[in-house]
Amino acid sequence: MAESHGEAKGQKAGAHTEAEGGHHGGAFxxxxxxxxxxxxxxxxIAFVALYLIVSRIALPRVGGTIDARQNxxxxxxxxxxxxxxxxxxxxxAYETELANARSxxxxxxxxxxxxxxxxxxxxxxALEDKLAAKLADAEKQIATTRTNAMSNxxxxxxxxxxxxxxQLAGVTPDANAVNSAVDASLKG
Amino acid sequence: MKIDxxxxxxxxxxxxxxxxxxxxxxxxxxxxxxxIAVLLIALLMVASGRDLVPGRLQSVAExxxxxxxxxxxxxxxxxxxxxFPLIFSLFMFICVSNLVGVVPYTFTIATHxxxxxxxALLVFFTVLIYGLYKNGLKFFKIFVPSGVPIYIxxxxxxxxxxxxxxxxxSHSVRLFANMxxxxxxxxxxxxxxxxxxxxLGALGWVGGVLPLALTVALYALxxxxxxxxxxxxxxxxxxxxxxAIHPGH
Numbered sequence: 001m002a003e004s005h006g007e008a009k010g011q012k013a014g015a016h017t018e019a020e021g022g023h024h025g026g027a028f029x030x031x032x033x034x035x036x037x038x039x040x041x042x043x044x045i046a047f048v049a050l051y052l053i054v055s056r057i058a059l060p061r062v063g064g065t066i067d068a069r070q071n072x073x074x075x076x077x078x079x080x081x082x083x084x085x086x087x088x089x090x091x092x093a094y095e096t097e098l099a100n101a102r103s104x105x106x107x108x109x110x111x112x113x114x115x116x117x118x119x120x121x122x123x124x125x126a127l128e129d130k131l132a133a134k135l136a137d138a139e140k141q142i143a144t145t146r147t148n149a150m151s152n153x154x155x156x157x158x159x160x161x162x163x164x165x166x167q168l169a170g171v172t173p174d175a176n177a178v179n180s181a182v183d184a185s186l187k188g
Numbered sequence: 189m190k191i192d193x194x195x196x197x198x199x200x201x202x203x204x205x206x207x208x209x210x211x212x213x214x215x216x217x218x219x220x221x222x223x224i225a226v227l228l229i230a231l232l233m234v235a236s237g238r239d240l241v242p243g244r245l246q247s248v249a250e251x252x253x254x255x256x257x258x259x260x261x262x263x264x265x266x267x268x269x270x271x272f273p274l275i276f277s278l279f280m281f282i283c284v285s286n287l288v289g290v291v292p293y294t295f296t297i298a299t300h301x302x303x304x305x306x307x308a309l310l311v312f313f314t315v316l317i318y319g320l321y322k323n324g325l326k327f328f329k330i331f332v333p334s335g336v337p338i339y340i341x342x343x344x345x346x347x348x349x350x351x352x353x354x355x356x357x358s359h360s361v362r363l364f365a366n367m368x369x370x371x372x373x374x375x376x377x378x379x380x381x382x383x384x385x386x387x388l389g390a391l392g393w394v395g396g397v398l399p400l401a402l403t404v405a406l407y408a409l410x411x412x413x414x415x416x417x418x419x420x421x422x423x424x425x426x427x428x429x430x431x432a433i434h435p436g437h
């Protein structure tokens with residue numbers, strides 16, 4: 001069969017095809033058409049088998065493994081993210097709690113300080129009022145004492161003036177005239 | 189000692205499965221390595237554990253998954269994920285069979301144009317059929333780029349149509365030629381080492397250091413190419429599918 005094909009197909013190999021199976025002087029093997037049918041049949045069987053193995057078993061299997069890994073990685077990352085979010089939330093809650101406590105403490109401190117301030121202010125005010133009252137009393141007393149003293153001075157002056165006039169003139173002057181004269185001179 | 193860099197590409201029938209017409213359908217070394225690739229992928233993707241914290245093998249499986257998924261999302265949008273099993277199968281099949289093929293004495297499936305062409309045509313017809321099914325006649329908008337002046341539009345359309353139908357060719361030949369050339373180059377340089385040693389004696393062993401160093405460097409390059417070509421195949425598939433999903437550019 002090699003002869004018939006060699007002659008029918010290829011001029012390039014036609015001259016040498018008589019030596020079937022011989023390596024030397026035979027057709028250049030890749031162009032030896034007597035082998036084509038065998039190779040095509042084997043190739044068809046082998047490639048179809050390969051295609052079936054690849055499409056039915058190999059690719060779904062390997063693809064499944066890769067997908068499973070991808071899903072696992074994504075799941076783990078999501079889990080980690082979730083945990084991180086949780087810890088962030090806890091941290092936030094802690095911080096707000098802390099801030100609240102701090103502002104509470106400040107508020108209590110302020111309140112106490114204000115209360116104490118108010119108390120001390122009130123005490124100071126009471127004390128000042130007391131002192132002011134005392135001062136006013138003292139001033140009043142001074143004023144009365146002074147008016148008393150002044151009225152005594154008038155009386156003394158009038159008596160002295162009457163006595164002086166009597167000594168000089170020998171007459172007792174009219175008390176009213178003496179009084180008005182003393183007042184006029186006191187007014188200056 | 190003769191260097192025979194072509195020997196590694198021979199198809200050796202292991203046993204005959206049957207006949208279709210006058211074609212003999214044999215289980216060949218190529219078939220064996222196809223099933224080895226399928227088995228390795230199945231082991232990696234199915235038997236590598238489902239732990240929450242992945243081990244090494246499970247990491248490789250998951251990195252492959254996400255690598256292909258992000259390539260599709262980046263090049264064909266979220267709707268392209270419909271084709272995730274197809275693109276993942278293509279990428280892993282080519283990548284694993286290429287990496288197995290870099291091991292000495294193994295066979296590399298992608299050094300046979302018929303295999304890469306079959307895979308490229310699978311992509312081509314998927315794009316064509318899905319594009320027509322999803323968009324109807326609007327699918328042909330991919331041949332009419334917007335914003336092109338009317339007088340050069342026929343030329344542009346001709347180029348677009350031509351490039352569309354040449355896609356499976358470039359798509360398959362790129363992978364095939366890269367793997368074939370890489371393996372031939374590796375074999376030739378590695379052959380030099382042995383040839384110098386056998387033919388020139390002690391001097392040859394000294395002289396063999398240079399091709400040996402080149403072989404090591406080339407081997408590293410081939411490891412990169414094995415992965416890179418699978419990636420290129422997958423990313424082009426995404427780009428082509430993007431046309432089927434969003435034909436309006």
